[in-house]
Amino acid sequence: MKKLLSALFLGLILVLSACGGGGDEGATDDNANDETTEEQTGEDSGEGTDEGTSDSGDGGTVDTAAAEEVYQNNCAQCHGGELGGGMGPALTEIGSKYSADEIVDIIKNGKGGMPAQKNVSDEDAQLVASWLATME
Numbered sequence: 001m002k003k004l005l006s007a008l009f010l011g012l013i014l015v016l017s018a019c020g021g022g023g024d025e026g027a028t029d030d031n032a033n034d035e036t037t038e039e040q041t042g043e044d045s046g047e048g049t050d051e052g053t054s055d056s057g058d059g060g061t062v063d064t065a066a067a068e069e070v071y072q073n074n075c076a077q078c079h080g081g082e083l084g085g086g087m088g089p090a091l092t093e094i095g096s097k098y099s100a101d102e103i104v105d106i107i108k109n110g111k112g113g114m115p116a117q118k119n120v121s122d123e124d125a126q127l128v129a130s131w132l133a134t135m136e
Contacts, residue, residue, distance in 0.1 A: 091135060100129040
């Protein structure tokens with residue numbers, strides 16, 4: 001009985017810590033400043049190519065590399081490294097079910113078994129949501 005209780009307790013700790021996110025409180029994202037600079041100056045580092053960006057469906061583009069990095073740091077533990085699911089559901093076709101705004105709301109407030117992700121900044125949530133909204 002004691003071994004079973006210890007195993008359950010350890011399992012609970014692992015499950016709860018897996019969805020905790022990156023824990024980057026207070027860390028700065030050097031890429032965020034680069035993106036703002038490019039937008040303010042009107043320069044496009046892609047030199048006319050679409051590499052690293054995708055159409056968000058609302059006329060804007062999404063920095064897929066930055067979105068994937070945020071996803072890997074905060075979401076992949078539960079939703080899988082390739083969006084295929086794990087403890088959380090697969091996100092490969094999430095854009096056909098939810099808009100980017102609805103995805104942001106789910107990230108920030110939680111839904112069903114997914115807890116609210118308070119450690120994800122509003123900017124990162126919007127970035128990931130815009131990227132996931134393209135997954136149809």
